[in-house]
Amino acid sequence: MLLTSRRLRAALLAAASATLVAATPSAAPPTPEALGIGDPLFPTLGNPGYDVLTYDLDLTYGGDNTKPLDSVTKINAVTTERLERVNLDFTHGTVRSVRVNGEPATFATAGEDLVVTPARPLGAGARMAVTVHHTSDPRGRAGGWVRTTDGLVMANQADAGHRVFPGNDHPADKAYFTFRITVPENLTAVANGLPEEKNRAGATTTWTYRTHHPMATELAQVSIGKSAVLHREGPRGLPVRDVVPAADTAKLEPWLKKTPAQMRWMEQQVGPYPFETYGLLIATAETGFELETQTLSLFERALFTRPEYAAWYVDAIMVHELAHQWFGNSVTPRTWSDLWLNEGHASWYEALYAEEYGKRPLEERMRTAYGMSDSWRAEGGPPAAPEPPTPGHQISLFRPVVYDGSALVLYALRQEIGASAFQRLERLWVRQHRDSTATTADFTALASDVAGRDLSGFFRAWLYGKKTPPMPGHPEWRTETVPANRPGGRDTDPGAAPDTARERPVKPE
Known part of the structure; x- marks a missing residue:
């Protein structure tokens, strides 16, 4: 069950005063097994029986990034059913001890789950x-x-949060986060949200950050390194902070100073920025992608330093990750099949910005996408029904069809209902579902309300059809058969100068 922000706060208060519900002793529970909430694309992600309200992550980094960090994860949750065992998503770490409501608990692993058996069963509605x-x-x-x-x-993103800390690693269960990161005194630690404390003890410093809005586990971010934290002011005095390699502050400043204006442009499109802060985290690592971690988007340093990337292209990618703060972070997909709502919208505003500031015509980009759409659907499924990730490629669901293929759906929708109704829809969408999760059905229902007519047939064809429907207003547009490795796909070599912003991968493969 999903809790909205207001209900989260109410549940948090209730959980603080709740007591463990005693249960009648029963026979020994069955053998531990991995569970999931049944997401069509990641069926073993998430866990039934509880809602997480808060995470408190305590990480200690010794200075060597090839060695494990000592960590403590505290989870405050409310049960939604009687639980004899509690499944947490967690792998790639050693568990030393577990306590539930202050009492030692036994634990075992099953698949990528940490299965915890409390000293006593938990009743429905109990504090956990x-x-x-x-x-x-x-x-x-x-x-x-x-x-x-x-x-x-x-x-x-998408399913790697539980490689870092135990939790309910599915976007349907958002929670508030507190981070306490202890590092050698010569390093800087930064995380999502705003700073709370900075305490030095001997040769180490502990940095504390707290989010002011709920967040999905896949959006958590912690940066540790020889970093400079640069501050500036965004719209209406919003604090903007960038985290960059200390040696590169002057080189990167021409890009960083653009963020406040980009934020104002996005607010003109969809309304007020939804979080307490924003900024860029620029990492010296070869990732090949950018990532919209909440309030602090992750960028590869090479994006800003490689001369073959044109300025309009870099600007558009910056706006892509910024747009995700509304679409994907504040309004989070209920299931991974709803991913098109994230990437389609981010690609849409990226394309609008590229048209306005980079003189890259939107219609030309959408016509190109239309020509490739049937091939994208054949390769990865339609936008709202992507094929499951292939074995050994856990996050291969980030395919062209969910980027420009989904932005094409939004273009068709604007053609169908008109630009004015489309903008009303966008602003209503992010306002009504702020700090919550939402589904494709929620979006299509709201679009029908705004348009004043039933759009279910339109969306059924555009979101679930194997073939791309005719484009409203452009009956002359035609699809074509495109080889899988044609530029514009996810496997394009970023070493070539891109012609559209979508030619550079923005998610890990």
Whole structure:
């Protein structure tokens, strides 16, 4: 069950005073098994039976990014059913101890789950405070921690958050986060949200950050390194902070100073920025992607330093990740099949910005996307029904069809209902679902309300059809068969000068 922001706060207060509900002793529970909430694309992600309200992550980094971090994760949750066992998503770390509501609990692993057995069963509606002492291992290349030249950053999308810390690793269960990061005194630690404290003890410093809005686990971010934190002012005095390699502050400043104006442009499109702060985290690492971690978007340093990337292109990518703060972060997909709502909207505003400031015509880009759309659908499924990730490629769902293929759906919608109704829809969407999750059905229902007519047939064809429907207003547009490796796809070599912003991958493969 999803809780909205207001209900989250109410539940948090209720959970603070709730007591453990005693249950009648029963037979020994069955063998631990991995569970999930049944997401069509990631069926083992998430766990039934509880809603997480808060995470408190305590990470200690010794200065070597090839060694595990000592970590403590505290989870404050409310049960939604009687639980004899509590499943947490967690892998790639060593669990040392677990306590539930202050009492020692036994634990075992099953698949990528940490299965916890409390001393006594938990009744429905009970407070559940879980404390896990564990390590967090930065080694490996399957997402989670990303090693930089001077430390670490996180890249948890889509299903790698549980490689860093135990939790309910599915976007349907958003929660508030507190981070306490202890690092050697010569390093800087930054996380989502705003700073709370900075305490030095001997040769280490502990940095504390707290989010003011709920967040999905895949959007968590911690940066550790020899970083400079640069401050500036955004719209209406909003604090903007950028985290960059200390040696590159002058080189990167021409890009960083653009953010406030880009934020004002996005607010003109869809309304007020939804969070307490924003900024860019620029990492010295070869990732090949950018990532919209909440309030602090992750960028690869090479995006801003490689001369073959045109200025309009870099600006558009910056706006793409900024747009995600509304679409994907504040309004989060209920299931991973709703991903088109994230990437389609981010690609849409990226394209609008490129047209306005880079003189790259939107209609030309959409006509190109239309020509490729049937091939994209054949390769990855239609926008709202992507094919499941292939074995060994856990996040291969980030395909062209969910980028420009989904922006094409929004273009068709604007053609169908008119620009004025489309803008009303966009502003209503982010306002009504702020700090919450939403589905494709929610979006299509709101679009019908705004348009004043039933659009279910339109969306059924555009979102679920194997073939791309005719484009409203452009009956002359035609689709074509396009080879899978044609430029514009996810496998394009970023070494070539891009012709459209979507030619550079923005998600990990």
